[in-house]
Amino acid sequence: STQEKTPQICVVGSGPAGFYTAQHLLKHPQAHVDIYEKQPVPFGLVRFGVAPDHPEVKNVINTFTQTAHSGRCAFWGNVEVGRDVTVPELQEAYHAVVLSYGAEDHRALEIPGEELPGVCSARAFVGWYNGLPENQELEPDLSCDTAVILGQGNVALDVARILLTPPEHLEELREMIQLPGARPILDPVDFLGLQDKIKEVPRPRKRLTELLLRTATEKPGPAEAARQASASRAWGLRFFRSPQQVLPSPDGRRAAGVRLAVTRLEGVDEATRAVPTGDMEDLPCGLVLSSIGYKSRPVDPSVPFDSKLGVIPNVEGRVMDVPGLYCSGWVKRGPTGVIATTMTDSFLTGQMLLQDLKAGLLPSGPRPGYAAIQALLSSRGVRPVSFSDWEKLDAEEVARGQGTGKPREKLVDPQEMLRLLGH
Numbered sequence: 001s002t003q004e005k006t007p008q009i010c011v012v013g014s015g016p017a018g019f020y021t022a023q024h025l026l027k028h029p030q031a032h033v034d035i036y037e038k039q040p041v042p043f044g045l046v047r048f049g050v051a052p053d054h055p056e057v058k059n060v061i062n063t064f065t066q067t068a069h070s071g072r073c074a075f076w077g078n079v080e081v082g083r084d085v086t087v088p089e090l091q092e093a094y095h096a097v098v099l100s101y102g103a104e105d106h107r108a109l110e111i112p113g114e115e116l117p118g119v120c121s122a123r124a125f126v127g128w129y130n131g132l133p134e135n136q137e138l139e140p141d142l143s144c145d146t147a148v149i150l151g152q153g154n155v156a157l158d159v160a161r162i163l164l165t166p167p168e169h170l171e172e173l174r175e176m177i178q179l180p181g182a183r184p185i186l187d188p189v190d191f192l193g194l195q196d197k198i199k200e201v202p203r204p205r206k207r208l209t210e211l212l213l214r215t216a217t218e219k220p221g222p223a224e225a226a227r228q229a230s231a232s233r234a235w236g237l238r239f240f241r242s243p244q245q246v247l248p249s250p251d252g253r254r255a256a257g258v259r260l261a262v263t264r265l266e267g268v269d270e271a272t273r274a275v276p277t278g279d280m281e282d283l284p285c286g287l288v289l290s291s292i293g294y295k296s297r298p299v300d301p302s303v304p305f306d307s308k309l310g311v312i313p314n315v316e317g318r319v320m321d322v323p324g325l326y327c328s329g330w331v332k333r334g335p336t337g338v339i340a341t342t343m344t345d346s347f348l349t350g351q352m353l354l355q356d357l358k359a360g361l362l363p364s365g366p367r368p369g370y371a372a373i374q375a376l377l378s379s380r381g382v383r384p385v386s387f388s389d390w391e392k393l394d395a396e397e398v399a400r401g402q403g404t405g406k407p408r409e410k411l412v413d414p415q416e417m418l419r420l421l422g423h
């Protein structure tokens with residue numbers, strides 16, 4: 001059938017999920033894959049999330065670029081699905097549609113004071129230091145001497161490291177303990193009893209826990225003690241604390257601290273819960289960054305969405321009850337896991353789609369693919385950015401960075417990008 005000869009498939013989102021899904025789909029010898037992206041530039045969180053001091057992580061861009069250079073793959077940036085074109089319109093034009101649009105929102109703390117100036121989400125802060133256009137106006141107040149980060153995940157550590165770092169090469173927790181000019185503050189009480197439990201912890205976590213335990217409880221050697229004594233910056237991890245309220249400044253106009261409920265563990269194994277002891281602790285600060293997770297948004301009313309879990313309900317990437325619609329990446333699994341996790345789950349979605357294609361489960365007959373969408377976009381005044389357009393912007397960024405010894409100076413204004421392309 002025609003669908004088996006030249007399947008027209010589109011992918012929404014050009015982060016790791018979009019590109020890895022496309023890479024797998026292109027294993028089909030005739031499939032054509034269009035990738036739609038709302039930003040004028042590709043690669044999602046690899047460009048706008050991964051910290052600037054992790055350049056090696058960004059090497060995946062080379063693989064994505066190879067995929068984009070395939071004669072059967074096209075990138076269309078500057079197209080927001082749900083606004084410029086709807087999912088049903090894509091379903092009309094293609095044999096199958098894969099939603100890989102990530103998690104563009106953040107989980108709210110839902111505590112009083114959260115709306116005060118001086119409080120922002122780690123998502124917005126990361127977007128700001130990584131040149132994400134929508135966050136360029138953030139203006140975080142970095143004049144204060146204390147920042148509180150709520151949450152202790154990878155993103156929280158990225159943010160802490162960036163706040164503490166002179167522009168040098170550093171990596172996560174291990175490097176933070178050695179961070180030049182910075183000293184760790186860990187309360188040994190938080191680590192009581194951990195020594196006995198450590199044996200049961202899975203390996204990578206075990207090594208990290210041992211490192212924390214040593215840092216918190218062992219006296220540093222003379223060299224490290226001298227280094228810590230001369231450090232002008234400090235960072236700490238506080239455990240058994242649950243944020244209750246952002247405290248306002250006396251005039252009520254800014255954040256001036258965070259009220260934390262002290263907690264303790266109750267119950268055993270799976271049933272262990274942190275419960276409040278009744279004690280409170282106030283932590284003065286000038287900047288509050290909430291880093292308790294990203295969250296996906298629904299993209300189009302026609303697509304099922306589980307707003308509680310923040311994902312598109314699916315079975316192995318097949319969107320529930322909607323034949324021909326698939327999903328991959330953070331919008332499929334929720335906003336956890338590294339690029340490698342996203343790769344595995346995207347390959348799986350690609351595999352399911354190709355299986356369905358082979359089994360004749362996708363619409364038969366030819367589909368117009370991009371030709372139909374291009375006509376729609378053009379009638380709506382939307383001008384897509386192609387991959388070769390992106391390569392021009394890339395060259396411009398690299399050239400602008402050269403003077404200052406940076407790998408690139410990012411363009412952050414979409415209007416300027418479109419102007420440079422003559423759009």
Ligand code: FAD
Pocket residue numbers: 012013014015016017018036037038039042043044045046049050051054057079080081082100101102103104126155158294299328329330331336337338339340342
């Ligand atoms: P995304 O990368 O978010 O891609 C989604 C894409 O869809 C985006 O380009 C977005 O613009 C686009 N999009 C959204 N809505 C629409 C729409 N309506 N229409 C069209 N396009 C749309 N992993 C590592 O392995 N190493 C790291 O060092 C690392 N650091 C990280 C740091 C941070 C701050 C964060 C948040 C994550 C980090 N990760 C890291 C995890 C990694 O970034 C994710 O696993 C991965 O990016 C998820 O891929 P995705 O394609 O699902 O989502």
